[in-house]
Amino acid sequence: MAISWYPGHMHKASKELVKIMLKTDAVIEVLDARIPESSCNPLLATIRGERPCIRILNKADLADSETTAAWAAYFSKLDNSACLVNGRDAQISRADIVNIAKKLIKKTDETLLIQGQIVIDGIPNVGKSTLLNQLTERKVARTGNEPAVTKGQQRVKLLEGWYLIDTPGMLWPKLEDQESAYRLAVTGTIRNTAIxxxxxxxxxxxxxxxxxxxxxxxxxxxxxxxxxxxxxxxxxxxxxxxxxxxxxxxxxxxxxxxxxxxxxxxxxxxxxxxxxx
Ligand SMILES: Nc1nc2c(ncn2[C@@H]2O[C@H](COP(=O)(O)OP(=O)(O)OP(=O)(O)O)[C@@H](O)[C@H]2O)c(=O)[nH]1
Ligand SMILES: [Mg+2]
The missing domain is CATH 1.10.1580.10 (Conserved Hypothetical Protein Ylqf; Chain: A; domain 2)
Known part of the structure; x- marks a missing residue:
């Protein structure tokens, strides 16, 4: 059985992401530490373009720590990007994000005073909204143990001058590699009704x-x-x-x-x- 899940709300979410990107300085892409390759949505790289990308290897408490460290080293070497590991047993803070964003975002003199806006994106059920709550230290976003909990964007203040936007989880229209699609399904990214x-x-x-x-x-x-x-x-x-x-x-x-x-x-x-x- 070929696995694919790209309902209408994801198409809408991708159009909304394109719009918000115009005012965005950097992107946090949340990946599943158990499957960093399969959980990387190729559409998101296209939408963020040249903007800096902070990859978060999330749910690291469920993955092998040595392999996660190897992935973090691999992603950190990519241009214009950084990589952090996050999980229930070791959590990153708003200061970690702001410090990295300050280094990665290259503002010109005229835009130095403009507020920093960071979008959190990634595939469904990978922990984006949980991360937003963790970083802001408030329960501002609804979370749940199933894909497609977040239906629309939510903008929240992170620190003075810094804003985070949570977005709905997105897959892409055709999951070409079916082995990888099965790994996405196994980790809970695809609605049970779609498979x-x-x-x-x-x-x-x-x-x-x-x-x-x-x-x-x-x-x-x-x-x-x-x-x-x-x-x-x-x-x-x-x-x-x-x-x-x-x-x-x-x-x-x-x-x-x-x-x-x-x-x-x-x-x-x-x-x-x-x-x-
Ligand atoms: N074990 C573990 N579970 C996590 C972690 N982060 C989030 N979760 C759980 O993963 C599930 C999904 O979390 P959400 O934050 O709703 O995921 P999301 O990416 O916002 O999902 P959508 O809005 O549906 O795209 C919830 O049951 C969370 O409690 C983590 O670091 N470790
Ligand atoms: Mg969510």
């Missing part, structure tokens, strides 16, 4: 059995073998009581259990992508 949950969990089960069998052993006492994902789901269903007809796994319920465990970090920390060497 087959069982299909996504199947992809995850196969990945875990192949690359992280020890995680399945420690959480579910499951010994990965060549019996395939169907066997794994039947065993998980028995363990968690999500049995359907004929004693087989209720695939949707069992899929939700696996995805929730992965997304909440109960299966451990995962970095599904490595930076180019």
């Amino acid at each position: 087959e949950v069982a299909d996504i969990a199947w992809f995850l089960a196969e990945l875990l059995m192949l690359e992280y069998p020890e995680r399945l052993a420690s959480r579910y006492d499951y010994v990965a073998s060549d019996r395939g994902a169907e066997h794994f789901f039947d065993e998980l269903a028995k363990l968690r009581g999500s049995i359907g007809r004929g004693g087989k796994a209720d695939l949707n319920k069992t899929a939700e259990i696996l995805l929730n465990d992965f997304r909440s970090g109960k299966l451990g920390k995962f970095s599904l992508e490595k930076p180019p060497t």
